Amino acid sequence: MTSPPALLELRDVTVRFGGLVALDGVSFDVPQGRVTGVIGPNGAGKTTVFNVICGFVRPDEGRLRWRGEPLTRHRPHDLTRLGIARTLQGLGLFPGLTVVQNVMVGAERHARAGFLSALFALPRSDRDEAALRDRAMRLLTELGVAEVAGRFPGELPYGVQKRVALARALVAEPDLVLLDEPAAGLSAGEIDELAALIRGLRDEVSVVLVEHHMDLVMEVCDDVVVLDFGRLIARGSPDDVRDDPLVVAAYLGDEVDDSAADELTEGGTETHDQPSHGGGVGSEARRA
Amino acid sequence: MNLQTTNPQPKNARAHAPLDRGWAGVVLRMLRRHTLLRHTLLAVVAVVALAYLTGAVSPYRDLQIAHMAYIVCAAAGLTVLTGLGGQISLGHGAFMAIGAYTTALVLNHWAWPLAAVLLAAVTVTAVAGFIVGVAAARLHGPYLAGATLALAVGLPGLVSYEPVTGLLGGQNGLSVSPSPPPLALGETFPLERWQAWISCLCAVIVMWLLANLTHSRLGRSLPATRDDEIAAALSGIRVARVRIITSVVAAACAGLGGGLLAVVTTLAAPGAFPLTLSLQLVAAVVLGGLGSLAGAVWGSVVLVLVPNWASDPDASAHLPHNVASNLPALIFGTVLIVVTLLFPRGMQGGFRWVGRQVKRRLTERTG
Ligand SMILES: Nc1ncnc2c1ncn2[C@@H]1O[C@H](COP(=O)(O)OP(=O)(O)O)[C@@H](O)[C@H]1O
Ligand SMILES: [Mg+2]
Numbered sequence: 001m002t003s004p005p006a007l008l009e010l011r012d013v014t015v016r017f018g019g020l021v022a023l024d025g026v027s028f029d030v031p032q033g034r035v036t037g038v039i040g041p042n043g044a045g046k047t048t049v050f051n052v053i054c055g056f057v058r059p060d061e062g063r064l065r066w067r068g069e070p071l072t073r074h075r076p077h078d079l080t081r082l083g084i085a086r087t088l089q090g091l092g093l094f095p096g097l098t099v100v101q102n103v104m105v106g107a108e109r110h111a112r113a114g115f116l117s118a119l120f121a122l123p124r125s126d127r128d129e130a131a132l133r134d135r136a137m138r139l140l141t142e143l144g145v146a147e148v149a150g151r152f153p154g155e156l157p158y159g160v161q162k163r164v165a166l167a168r169a170l171v172a173e174p175d176l177v178l179l180d181e182p183a184a185g186l187s188a189g190e191i192d193e194l195a196a197l198i199r200g201l202r203d204e205v206s207v208v209l210v211e212h213h214m215d216l217v218m219e220v221c222d223d224v225v226v227l228d229f230g231r232l233i234a235r236g237s238p239d240d241v242r243d244d245p246l247v248v249a250a251y252l253g254d255e256v257d258d259s260a261a262d263e264l265t266e267g268g269t270e271t272h273d274q275p276s277h278g279g280g281v282g283s284e285a286r287r288a
Numbered sequence: 289m290n291l292q293t294t295n296p297q298p299k300n301a302r303a304h305a306p307l308d309r310g311w312a313g314v315v316l317r318m319l320r321r322h323t324l325l326r327h328t329l330l331a332v333v334a335v336v337a338l339a340y341l342t343g344a345v346s347p348y349r350d351l352q353i354a355h356m357a358y359i360v361c362a363a364a365g366l367t368v369l370t371g372l373g374g375q376i377s378l379g380h381g382a383f384m385a386i387g388a389y390t391t392a393l394v395l396n397h398w399a400w401p402l403a404a405v406l407l408a409a410v411t412v413t414a415v416a417g418f419i420v421g422v423a424a425a426r427l428h429g430p431y432l433a434g435a436t437l438a439l440a441v442g443l444p445g446l447v448s449y450e451p452v453t454g455l456l457g458g459q460n461g462l463s464v465s466p467s468p469p470p471l472a473l474g475e476t477f478p479l480e481r482w483q484a485w486i487s488c489l490c491a492v493i494v495m496w497l498l499a500n501l502t503h504s505r506l507g508r509s510l511p512a513t514r515d516d517e518i519a520a521a522l523s524g525i526r527v528a529r530v531r532i533i534t535s536v537v538a539a540a541c542a543g544l545g546g547g548l549l550a551v552v553t554t555l556a557a558p559g560a561f562p563l564t565l566s567l568q569l570v571a572a573v574v575l576g577g578l579g580s581l582a583g584a585v586w587g588s589v590v591l592v593l594v595p596n597w598a599s600d601p602d603a604s605a606h607l608p609h610n611v612a613s614n615l616p617a618l619i620f621g622t623v624l625i626v627v628t629l630l631f632p633r634g635m636q637g638g639f640r641w642v643g644r645q646v647k648r649r650l651t652e653r654t655g
Contacts, residue, residue, distance in 0.1 A: 119500055
């Protein structure tokens, strides 16, 4: 993990919720141009890592650096401008907007026209809209869902909606994209397509992946970080981590998640739909 | 061309009608591409139609049109706030009151030209909308409804507050000297028609501005913040800022509506802004179709016309007094329930449905 410069650094990040230590001095780097997997049993703190990066949760101790600059007091709406995009566990699509409009919302970062040019419908506002629409259509085409551009998310199969959500994150042209359980609810075939897609992303953007499907993690990740009870217990290549006795113990010791442990120890060929706890990251962030 | 902005048709997905060829095609494509041209053309058509209409009807009807037009101003702002932005406001009448009192005070003290007076009313209510918006940006659902409700109930009561009764005229309110039609229109030009003109022109301007806004980025940001606040923030939308902007816009529209009310009724008094006004505005917006600017017009028209029919002495003569006096509310409520049961997207949704059916019949016949 030393050769490429770190895009994002977490140093000694500690997060407490009342008496509960959700993250306990966690440090790791997210290198440029690689796929970093964050795994761990339920309640290990994976979602909290994302919430800290996104500014939903402020760490009690420790710090973050983004491209070498300290990242403090940033708010979720600053992320796309910083070059970070996140997909939500679940979908987080806007049901009242068409697919192309959903993706255009993600392209907000590239919008130039302000309130007054919108109020008076100045030509620059039209040009801006046309440019955003073009961007959105290009991304939808790349992800193979351009033909549903005019439809509403609710009318589409789950797998297609997931692609739209991914398009909305990628249209901002981020340097880092945080994917929260992107495989949840997908069929085996769709997971294979997703794996190919994530590997293809690596050329343009760095990826952090929280995922329960171990075979997907093992297949697409360059580096894996393992959390257990808020502590980072292992990191390294998928192969190193798989054989790490601490990791095996963490997964075997966890009753809720033992199916994932089976996959982990056996190198997993089967895919499970691991239901996520709670109401997804959206609601967790809301609570935060 | 439609004014419903929640789900505009993707422009390129439209089937190519024969009209798309030749000159007509060039014009159509240009209109599709240029929002300014399209909306301005619509506004001009509306102005011409309204000028014709107001000239063709009796002064009494002109006065009704003037009422409708200022209700349209307030309702159009509210439909953007509630329908697109998902922010419930049960206190929109309070902003109308602020606009009306500002108009009355400025007219009585400085006698500015009417346009400047109305602009002052808009500015003052915009500031009020900003303050309420900042406070409301942190409130949700029932809390927001409660806070705005308190505003609607409390604000008109302020006129009885001792230190300001002199300035605001207490329960009697402030009378506003009518703005007579300019002499250039001839000495016999009816005052009611002139009032209808002023009111309608303002309504058209409001619709033009709001249509522009909702066809821009804000027209997407609003439903996005309404549908999923967290996903919207992660997409780079400053949720609080968008909410405050919308609150300012909606308040400014209501302020203009209130200012016009003062001019048309030549009075700014607390009795004109009861809680029912705020609730009726919400009802009108729901009836017309939440989030649809055109729907705000239909809703306002029904809101003004129904009490008028209901208070027709011939129709209500044989009814007991307390039934007759509540008839307008009863009929309006019934219309609201029937329409929303039939068309959950309100009257505008109903019109669109009818339009689609007609279109299908036509294509079936020709194809
Ligand atoms: N906003 C919060 N308030 C209180 N406790 C929380 C909050 N978010 C997470 N937690 C707790 O922190 C721990 C780590 O949670 P989380 O990061 O969601 O785990 P994971 O995503 O790895 O399953 C859990 O015990 C969880 O209950
Ligand atoms: Mg989680």
